[in-house]
Amino acid sequence: MSVGHITRLDDLAADWLARLESPECSMAERAAFEDWLAASPRHVEAYLEAERLHLLAAGLADDELLRAAIGEMSPPAPRTASRTRRSRWRPWSAAVAAVLVLAIGAATWLRPQPPQVAGYATAVGEQREIVLEDGTRMLLDTDTRVETRFDADLRVVELISGRARFEVGQDPDRPFLVRAASGTVRDIGTTFQVSRRGDDIDVGLIEGIVLVSRGDDGPGRRLAPGEQLHVDPQGRFTPTRALDLEVANGWPRGELVFRKRRLDDLLVEMNRYSEVPLRLAEPELAGIAVSGVFRVDEQAALVEALRQGWGLRAESRDDGVFLYGPAE
Structure with missing residues (x-):
């Protein structure tokens, strides 16, 4: 330039x-x-x-x-x-x-000061809130790893795995960036969430403005409050779509909010919070549409809800809890 x-x-x-x-x-x-x-x-x-x-x-x-x-x-x-x-x-x-x-x-x-570097992580089933030195509140979901690097010019958080919510502190001297795989989220005083599974990234904006780009200097996509988008491993954006705020605000409270979602999606989310996974013994059960609010720390309550609402049966084994369809 x-x-x-x-x-x-x-x-x-x-x-x-x-x-x-x-x-x-x-x-x-x-x-x-x-x-x-x-x-x-x-x-x-x-x-x-x-x-x-x-x-x-x-x-x-x-x-x-x-x-x-x-x-x-x-x-x-x-x-x-x-x-x-x-x-x-x-x-x-x-x-x-x-x-x-x-x-x-x-x-x-x-005089240049050495960058402040720190790492944070949560165990399976744990959620943790960290207040960074600039006042930013960072909520880490279960099984999440991040690294922060703050210097005189930038505030950078690297999301290595998992999901995090950011309420960004005001600091006009230093932009706030969240890097995850091929995507970079640039904040301008706002609240947003970033989820990473492998190199797939999802960004949801609660309030304020964020710019999602391919790397730090790539072309960007601006999100408005109540919008979300997906970035694939190649750095390609999906079309912007509406963010379900009830769902987005649910997991920070320890709740999974589902509206006519596939059962296998629910189990994937629920298993992130438990060392004992829920598994489908019969693959045809995967497409069952499920709606409800489920506590992430109450696996037994979910199994009971599936029994009462959908007639599913559960069997505990050494490698997890297996779900079966209704008995004939």
Whole structure:
């Protein structure tokens, strides 16, 4: 990317920031802004940088030390000839000292810091909430592994396996990314979920805005609240579809919400929470449509519901609990 292109991108981001803060900004302009963000991850980075510089400038305007230093650097008032050359330059020396202190402080602040790397995992049947140093709340579902890497420029979470929900903390200086297989989810202050099975990725947006892309710099797809999409191992997107919010909000409460879903899908989900799997003894049972709300930690209650509602029978063996159809 050329320097000229970067400069133009920065100017566009600054223009968007000014337009959005104007009380005359229309809904059509806000929609156009969201489309501009979704066009490229670099647009998101440029906007976040413009917002950061704006906040930094606002903070410096109220910095009393900086204002005092600037005041001392004003041209000195005329002095009488009796004053020595040394005393006449004393205010300038103080101002230079103040500026040097600011410069040394800035150099210390800007010195690259080693990234903060951490790993988190849950066992089968366990859910765990972690609050990261930026205030982000990360809920890990059963049998989930993640690695976080925070540095001065980025906040990155690598979803290695499982499922996680993110309520992202505000940090205009550093974009928040979730990487999973070939997909990257770029957040702009929001709540979303990412699920990974092998290299298949599902992303669901609860609130806010996210941009899902192929890698960090690939073409992106913007999600609106209540939408989800699937990314296959080759990085291809499925069409965006509606997210069932009751289902999405169910598993963080320890509940599986099913509406006319296949029985084999239900067992796959339920088995993620148990060391003793439920299995189908008869493959033709897989397509039975099941609806209901099932506690992830109550396998016996699910078996009883299947017995009462669908007439299925259960048999415990060393390698799991096997389900059979109704007795003839």
